[in-house]
Amino acid sequence: MALNPKFAGQRLLFGQPSSSTSGVPPAVHTLELFLDYVCPFSAKQFKTFYHSVVPLIKENPKWASNLQIIFRQQVQPWHPSSTLVHEAGVGVLQLAPEKYWDFSDALFKAQLEYFDEPVVNETRNDTYRRLAKLAATVGVDEQALYNLLAIKDKVPEGSIGNTGNKVTNDLKLQIRYGRLVGVHVSPTVIYDGIVANDISSSWTKEQWQEWLAKNLD
Template identity: 30%
Template sequence: MLLSRTVMSLKPQFSKSHILTAVSSVQGTQAVPPNLVELYLDYNCRFSYKIFQKWDDAKLFDKETLSKYNLAFRFNHVIQPWHPFGTLVHELGIVAGSLKPELFWKYSMVLFHDSKELWTEEYTQSKTTIELYKELSEHCEKHTGLKADVVYDKLNGSGKDDTTKAIKYFTRYHRQNGVHMTPSIAVNGIILGNIESSTDTNKVLEIIQAQTA
């Protein structure tokens, strides 16, 4: 598939999981590169959850919308330091995406929901990191079918180094682009301050179209 340089700036290992496009690389080529909409999100941020759920409900992530507006969506991990459990959850999302790329966006919705409803600060404070990694691995198996022991190895075993490198990659990416707050939205590399979690999705599409005209 022919993609813009901005889309392809993502490490190839994340392209299948973290980028949504209307046409897969197997199906053919696209004459005009898609306009890239980047979502800078934190699983532990309730406003990130709000915008992700709102856009999903409005079918912005569906292939029909991507095709109609010639868009690609990219998920960028932004771990906020005031959310102590955030690193572990983002590690889990990255691991799930590496093992089952096709489920990354769907599983991300679950991670947003459970970070708000299940993994409260009080809940996580009483547990060790090893206990939390084991629970996250079991959570992943329940929702994706991936074996918990395989996931745990990536989180806190022989695959830990690769997962840490992925966290460092996304952290360097959002820092070099000056993104510190979540959610933040960029279109073709330009951060847009007029798209917030409260912005109506029809207005979101209008703003995106104005940036891609």
């Protein structure tokens, strides 16, 4: 449930936890959403959660002050473009963390454009260029993001190659966390450190509302 401060943009927190008269420090529940940008089921869950459930949480002071939400990037490497789109997400975290959820929303809406077939005949850097243009639609600096993502076509002096790009090390941390907690399927939801197998990608706003009431009221 820990979140590296450099990835703070992945967290949504709408209120401060209430203090306790017993002297026990205030704390919040943690809901982690493990999502892959090119997974249709992840897109379905994100759409409902971001556009319907988040407003419910904001409107309920008790929920807002007792829950933090974390977007966990779950790369699914059997789709090669999954790595590329998640690199773009990491790049946005570096450049404009306040735009991360809006970029994720835009990317999920455009995910068909990054499935296997649309990317198979373009170069890796061409895919990055399209992702940077998409990020620009939510206010991220297009050229700055592309500069983070682009792969050089020449091996740097003093290197044997395979140096990656400027988000490679941060992407490794994202992947390492998912492996550490044993997440494989996307989407996966973890609530307070335990996989919530009852939560489905097809859940409606009303089903989420019922679950939140049960777990936060």
